[in-house]
Amino acid sequence: MRRRLFVVFLVPLAAVLVLLGGAYGWATSRSVQQAFYTQQVGDLGTFVTSARQALHSGSATVLDGELRRYRELYGTRVVVVDRTGRPWAPLEDASLVLDEPTAGKVQLALSGRRGDLPEPVLLPWQFAEQALVEPIVDDGDVIGAVVMSASVDAPRAEIERQWIVLAIVCVLAIGVGLLVVVRLATWVLKPVHRVDLAMEAIERGDMDARIADDTGPPELRRMILLFNRMAGEIERVVSRQQEFALNASHELRNPLSALLLRLESLATGLDRSWDAEVEATREEGRRMTRILDTLLGFARGADRAALSEPIDLAALAERRVAAWRDAAAAKGVSLALHLDGPLLGAADETITEGALDAVIDNAVKFSPAGSAIDVSTERDADGCVLAVRDRGPGIPEDELAHATDRFWRSASTRSTPGSGLGLAIANDLLATVGGRLRVEAADGGGLRVLLLLPAAEAR
Structure with a gap:
């Protein structure tokens, strides 16, 4: 500028x-x-x-x-x-x-x-x-x-003397003009630069960043005043969100702990044939605890980059498919797992499980009875891929770009119960660990949803 x-x-x-x-x-x-x-x-x-x-x-x-x-x-x-x-x-x-x-x-x-x-x-x-x-x-x-x-x-x-005087006057005029432009640019752009620095600070999580300087043109001073008001409102909203997440996470831990204790008490009265069901229930309880811990970390402003660690995506997909088989079978839908050996990705296990659950839930919801859902893992040039392919009604090509928008529903599936948040939540979860979600039309009908994650560095 x-x-x-x-x-x-x-x-x-x-x-x-x-x-x-x-x-x-x-x-x-x-x-x-x-x-x-x-x-x-x-x-x-x-x-x-x-x-x-x-x-x-x-x-x-x-x-x-x-x-x-x-x-x-x-x-x-x-x-x-x-x-x-x-x-x-x-x-x-x-x-x-x-x-x-x-x-x-x-x-x-x-x-x-x-x-x-x-x-x-x-x-x-x-x-x-x-x-x-x-x-x-x-x-x-x-x-x-x-x-x-x-x-x-x-x-x-x-004549030469007159021309020399004229040249000196022109150079001095340009010098004065340059000085005026520099001072004017500094006067105008200094507040803009400070707004830019404050916005960068807020983006990094420093929500109390403000602009104290009131120099510059009146229009920019008004902009700085409005910016400080906006930053204050954003800080209040984020603070309320963090307080809600902290309170909700804390309040949920007590009934969850009580539920797990009741489960252990009930398990003592069951015979050995119930051991597998009891262990599966224990694992879901422990998973709920991990989810609450992650939510607490986010609410406290933890560094999201520190959440990434090497995890075996193939083993994770196998666990989640096993957890969803009964729910899918209740709707007459089968889950098929296609793995090609271990696949190490750099992500948080709880966040990746939550994103995969949201995608599988979406696939089960829109799959017709008697169809199959394929869950597979693969590696490409950009990292690791978890793919979920259903055989439901799918989404028209011109609407695929809106599939991850919050509360968006395709006109062909609005009669199906749902809020339109599943894929949007999955995409937001993956973004916290450097991943993303991609939705494609599958060959032969249905959708193919790809969870794209960075690969773990070789050690």
Whole structure:
């Protein structure tokens, strides 16, 4: 954004300075040249009068002294030629041979025509020395001409000085503009940067992050005020959620512990044929305890990255399929397990079990009686995959992207009881351990839901 501010402010400023500076430079150059030629024309007229009198008298003595003094004072050479075009005064220039451009101007003047002043030039180095020639007319006859050749070093130096001053002014203006833009950008962007830092802090879990600085434009100060209010409300909501999770987890542990104790008491009165059922019930109780422990960890703000550990996804899938067989059989649905040996993934066992249970529950709910659900494990280039494939009504291709949205139900299955939370919960659970959920249309009908998890690092 700072770069965009520089472009928005400095580019137009530089363009304006170039246009105005160019116009001023051209005007300055033209003014200096016009002043120079005006002075030369005035002096040239004076020498024309003196030269007319000298040519009448036939003596160049007085005129010769004037021309010498003028040359000594101003460094400008003035030569008077007679009607034949030969130098006549000063006396030491009597043998002077005029260069070709000057000789052409002399012939033009001797024909009675006055030459035009040189055209002004823009650049100082283009301003070169040029001779001015004025005819000497006496009673309508041209009796000679005055040739003036002045050095242009002084006006050229003046033009260069003006251009240097102009360049310095432009550089200073751009520098001031740059300073103003930097200060403006800092004034505007500093509050925005602090908002960005506060948002990053809140994203990391620092819910009490606030912005204390009230500098910047009034609009940004209002935005900071609203941000602090929003952050406070978010902190209150998250705090209430954590309190609820802590209270619910704590309150559930007591009846769960009592239930497990009752189970142990009842187990002592059963014969050995009930041992498998009792052990399965104990395992579900222990699993409920692990779920409550995980919920407590989340409520206390535990680092979710620390939850990831190597687990055997094949063994986990085998346990959960066994736990779901009776529930599936009650609906006339069978569960088939397809494993290809152990598969180590980096995840939390309780969270992965919860996500897989939500997916299997969804598959059992929508599978017709007499069908089968396939649960398989595999490894791909991105990690580990737990796949659950049912043979229910499925979801149209254009609706698959909404399958993990909360409370979303496909139009074809809205008559089936449910809240539309199963796959959404599974996706959220997997996200806490770096995984995700992908829903695909299965070949031959139904859905294929993939639980994608990172693979455990080899040790």
